[in-house]
Amino acid sequence: MTSLQHPSTKEDILRYLLKQGEATAQVLADQLGVSSQAIRRHLKDLELDGLIEHRAIQEGMGRPNYVYQLSRKGRDHFPDQYDEFALSLLDTLAETVGQEQVGTILRKQWTRKAKDYRQQVGSGSLEERVSRLVELRKNEGYMAEWHRLEPEDQPGASPRFVIAEYNCAISHIAESFPTVCGHELEMFEVALPDCSVTRTHWLANGEHRCGYMIEPKQ
Incomplete structure (x- = not known):
């Protein structure tokens, strides 16, 4: 899977979304201390792996912003003792x-x-x-x-x-x-x-x- 290429940052993204519910790429970049370009690459990989999903929000007349959240598969990624x-x-x-x-x-x-x-x-x-x-x-x-x-x-x-x-x-x-x-x-x-x-x-x-x-x- 592509998400194994950068496990630390991707895990940080997943954990942040788990705790906060949702976030934009810019918020993730600011909170994790990673460049916006790098964050967007990680988000693309995580979405391809089915671990996250996004929705578009329109703010003003510009391009829509994307908000990311965990998918069902993303939630299942975390420890689960009751299998x-x-x-x-x-x-x-x-x-x-x-x-x-x-x-x-x-x-x-x-x-x-x-x-x-x-x-x-x-x-x-x-x-x-x-x-x-x-x-x-x-x-x-x-x-x-x-x-x-x-x-x-x-x-x-x-x-x-x-x-x-x-x-x-x-x-x-x-x-x-x-x-x-x-x-x-x-x-x-x-x-x-x-x-x-x-x-x-x-x-x-x-x-x-x-x-x-x-x-x-x-």
Whole structure:
């Protein structure tokens, strides 16, 4: 494949698009410190490989600008611990015992995983526990990160945290069994029992990341 000729810059492009959702060639050049000419060559190669796609946006009377984003194949390029065998197994189970029974099995599996998260996250400040939870997600194939949100105009208020996941390690499973996304939200609530967890972004809704707001319970 042509994308193997310059793996570092091309990987940087793919990772940037994974995190930001989309970008123009000029933005990529500025952010990655690469010439516009070189970036356009890499983009052409990546598009030929089917890893990215573009759409044209018209700004003013000049030539249209092109905005690039990952294709489905591009998203599949990133680590995925839950492979096609897992999805095939679930499909077979659904055909054998029924969709409802598979849902019960998945809930039991995620309940077990939630308890494991709770144990590994342990105790400590909320910031420490959020950091440990994100590390666990990274080890499972998610491109996860967290941010602290300082309270505005509320002296003494507890900080909030946002967890962002740009790569879903169970995306193929979630497409066929969307209830697993709800189980993931429940896992975070079990891992952080003194917090409320709400979803802010969702890959399944076409957004470029999954996002969760972590807030201490009042």
